[in-house]
Amino acid sequence: MKKFLSLALAAVMCMSLLAGCGSTDEPSGTTPDANEEVTLQVAALASAYMDKNPNMWQDVCDAFTDATGIKVQLTAEKMLEDVIGPAFKSGNGPDFVHLATGRELALTETFIRDHALADVTDVLDMTIPGESVKVGEKIMSGFTDTAATNPYGDGKTYLFPMFNGPCGLFYNAALLEEKGWSVPTTWDEMWELGDKAAAEGIALFTYPTHGYLNEFMISLIYSVGGPELFQKIANYEEGAWETEGGKQVLDIMVKLASYTHKSVPAHDNTQDFTKNQQLILDNEAIFCPNGTWLPGEMKDAPRAEGFKWAMAPIPAVEAGGSGYCLSWIEQCWIPASAEHMDAAKQFMAFMYSDKAAEIFAACGAYQPINGIMDAIKANDPQTAEFYGTLEQPGVKAAIGAFAPSGAVEGVSLDASLYGAMNSLVSGNLSAEDYVAGVIATTDALRAAMG
Numbered sequence: 001m002k003k004f005l006s007l008a009l010a011a012v013m014c015m016s017l018l019a020g021c022g023s024t025d026e027p028s029g030t031t032p033d034a035n036e037e038v039t040l041q042v043a044a045l046a047s048a049y050m051d052k053n054p055n056m057w058q059d060v061c062d063a064f065t066d067a068t069g070i071k072v073q074l075t076a077e078k079m080l081e082d083v084i085g086p087a088f089k090s091g092n093g094p095d096f097v098h099l100a101t102g103r104e105l106a107l108t109e110t111f112i113r114d115h116a117l118a119d120v121t122d123v124l125d126m127t128i129p130g131e132s133v134k135v136g137e138k139i140m141s142g143f144t145d146t147a148a149t150n151p152y153g154d155g156k157t158y159l160f161p162m163f164n165g166p167c168g169l170f171y172n173a174a175l176l177e178e179k180g181w182s183v184p185t186t187w188d189e190m191w192e193l194g195d196k197a198a199a200e201g202i203a204l205f206t207y208p209t210h211g212y213l214n215e216f217m218i219s220l221i222y223s224v225g226g227p228e229l230f231q232k233i234a235n236y237e238e239g240a241w242e243t244e245g246g247k248q249v250l251d252i253m254v255k256l257a258s259y260t261h262k263s264v265p266a267h268d269n270t271q272d273f274t275k276n277q278q279l280i281l282d283n284e285a286i287f288c289p290n291g292t293w294l295p296g297e298m299k300d301a302p303r304a305e306g307f308k309w310a311m312a313p314i315p316a317v318e319a320g321g322s323g324y325c326l327s328w329i330e331q332c333w334i335p336a337s338a339e340h341m342d343a344a345k346q347f348m349a350f351m352y353s354d355k356a357a358e359i360f361a362a363c364g365a366y367q368p369i370n371g372i373m374d375a376i377k378a379n380d381p382q383t384a385e386f387y388g389t390l391e392q393p394g395v396k397a398a399i400g401a402f403a404p405s406g407a408v409e410g411v412s413l414d415a416s417l418y419g420a421m422n423s424l425v426s427g428n429l430s431a432e433d434y435v436a437g438v439i440a441t442t443d444a445l446r447a448a449m450g
Contacts, residue, residue, distance in 0.1 A: 039071045040343045043084045043094035045330075046076040048293055049163070049365040057098075059359045064350045067130035070343050081105040093335055095344040098162060100330040101148065101401055102214055104414070108159075108331065112151045113404040117158040118334040118341065124157065126349045138352045143368045147234065148329050148401045159331040160348055163365040165292040165383075166311070166325040166390055166397070167215040172303075173310035175283050183312045185323060185394070187252060190315050194259040197286055203261035206285040208273040210418040214402075216289040217249075217417065219314040219324040222398040224248050226322075234402045236446035241439050248317070250438060254431040257424035261285045265422035274298065281307060291328050292386045296364065311386045313395045325389055327397040329368070405445035416441035 044057045053059070061072040077083045080099055085107065087093045101108045111117050124136035124144065136144070143149070143161040150157050176183065179200075184190040194204035207213055221230045225245030232240040233249075240246050261284060267275040277294065279285035281303040288294075295309050313323035332351060334344045350356055357367045361375040364383065377384040390397050402413065412419075416437045423429035 038340050038343045039073050040096065040340050040347055041075070041092075041094040042072050042096045042098075042347065043075045043077075043080060044098040045080045045100070046078045048297055049360070049363040050076070051296070052363040053359075056359060056363050056365070060350075060356050063353075063355045063359065064129065064347055067350065067353070067355070068343075068346055070346065072347070081107045088335070088337075093337060095338040095340045096332065096334055096347050098330070098332040100162070101159075102211070104211060108333065109404050111333070111335065112158070113407070115152075116336050118336045118338060118344075119156050119158060120160060120334055120345060120348060121157045123160065123345050123348050126345065128353045129346055129350045130355065131353055135349050135352050138369050140368045140370055140372075142399065143329070146329075146399045146401075147403060148331065148399065151401075151404055159333045160351065161368050162330040162332050162351065163360065164327060164329045164368045165366065166386055167219070167289065167291045167328045168311040168313050168325040168386070168389055169287040170280065170290050170294050170309065170311050171287050172280055172283060173308040174306040175286070175304070178306075183310075184315050186315050186319055186321070187317055191255070191259075193286070198259070202283065203279070203285040204259035204287065205256055206261045206264050206276050206279045206288045207421075208276050208288065208290065209268045209270075210421055211414065212289050213418040213421060214414070215291070215326045215328055216314065217253075218400060219326045219398045220252060221245075221249055222324040222396070223314050223322065224252075224317050227400075230398070230400055234400060236403065236405060236442050236449065238443075238446065241435070241442060247435075250435050253421065254424060254434060257421055260421075260425045262425065265426050268422055274301070277301075287312070292383050293364070295382065309382060311389050313389060313392075316394070320394075322394055322396045324396055324398040327390070327399045329399070403449075405449050408444045408448045411441055411444045413441055413445060 042061060050056050057076045058074055061074050064070065065072055075083055075094065081103070084094055084097065099108050101112070124134070126135055127133070128135055128138060139161065143164070144157055149159045149161055151159070181193055181196060182189070184193050190204070197204055207216070218230065221233055229243070229245040232243070233246060241250065261279055264276050267273060274297070277288055277290070277298055278301055280288045281298060281301055283304045313325045316323050332348060334341065334348065338344050352367060352369055357369055357372070357375070360367060361372070361379055364380060366372050366376055373384070373387065376387055389395060420429055420434050420437060424431070424434055
């Protein structure tokens with residue numbers, strides 16, 4: 001579950017933590033003798049995947065040691081930023097970090113913004129420890145040339161894709177079957193369904209917390225204007241929100257707020273977010289943006305009789321257009337200040353080994369590697385159905401992330417673009433003020449980028 005702390009305060013804190021972080025041009029490759037003297041410091045987020053195996057990351061570290069002889073000291077915490085933040089500040093930060101962008105503390109974004117990540121492009125040409133195949137041959141095509149991995153557009157890779165899965169609109173298929181309602185393929189159909197549902201006291205939409213609207217927004221932008229519009233908006237291009245496509249995206253967000261369950265804003269926090277998810281299990285709302293981990297997260301929750309999980313893409317704007325599911329990616333990276341750069345790159349390469357993939361997959365964490373669908377189908381046929389959404393006719397994958405921007409005190413895209421939805425839902429914010437806030441925030445962030 002994402003953590004919801006103050007982004008502005010976090011950015012200030014993280015910038016101070018990075019003081020003194022420099023770059024390094026150390027070559028990759030480590031001799032066996034050197035391996036014996038190295039203890040690699042690995043930090044990994046202890047996410048919901050570890051519910052199935054609390055030793056998931058330790059098992060991977062042990063397998064790496066078996067393959068290379070390199071010792072590993074692991075730090076795995078749910079609030080990982082609280083642990084490695086002070087460590088970086090004291091000059092004892094980890095050599096390898098598994099921590100995705102999109103979290104409220106934005107530590108990874110701060111490393112990106114401050115150019116404090118190591119260039120790991122050469123890892124693609126490394127042979128995976130214990131195997132004969134190169135990393136670049138193992139990772140699925142298209143996963144190492146996006147803004148999520150190559151944030152500066154300089155042709156170099158600074159973050160590697162880890163666990164991935166489609167994010168879409170989760171719903172109870174049994175409810176739609178019972179009512180005789182179809183899954184909308186366009187936004188006009190979505191509004192029609194919303195009106196039908198409202199007549200029966202059911203809201204069209206809910207969201208766990210406003211942070212989950214990030215993944216939803218990326219797919220929405222793609223559905224409205226494709227990758228061209230996304231590149232303009234994600235890079236804070238001047239006037240992007242005032243183009244026909246940009247206006248349409250914000251209009252949809254405003255209208256969607258009027259179809260959102262009114263209790264959602266009150267539960268937009270780390271303690272109560274499951275109450276917003278529970279709305280679809282109780283048939284009080286139809287769609288909830290989320291990822292493939294949602295059924296596992298709610299596995300013990302009560303639900304309507306006959307409840308059946310299903311996932312739909314974000315609808316197209318016009319009939320015959322493409323619907324989109326964000327192909328959500330977690331990331332791993334190496335600080336430019338890493339003490340054991342060579343060993344860290346070997347560990348990064350090992351993330352795509354058959355052994356590591358097997359350990360991760362057993363917990364429902366799937367690497368973007370060739371042949372992974374076989375493991376998904378074998379481990380969890382229901383999750384395989386979610387991944388199969390991307391194989392449906394007319395459905396495409398949206399891959400990308402908003403570009404890192406300079407820190408501006410009191411200015412937050414998260415707050416203006418997503419957090420403000422709470423005020424739209426409650427009626428405390430007008431559509432005009434919402435749009436003006438998004439544009440003003442984008443202008444400020446663009447200015448900070450220089």
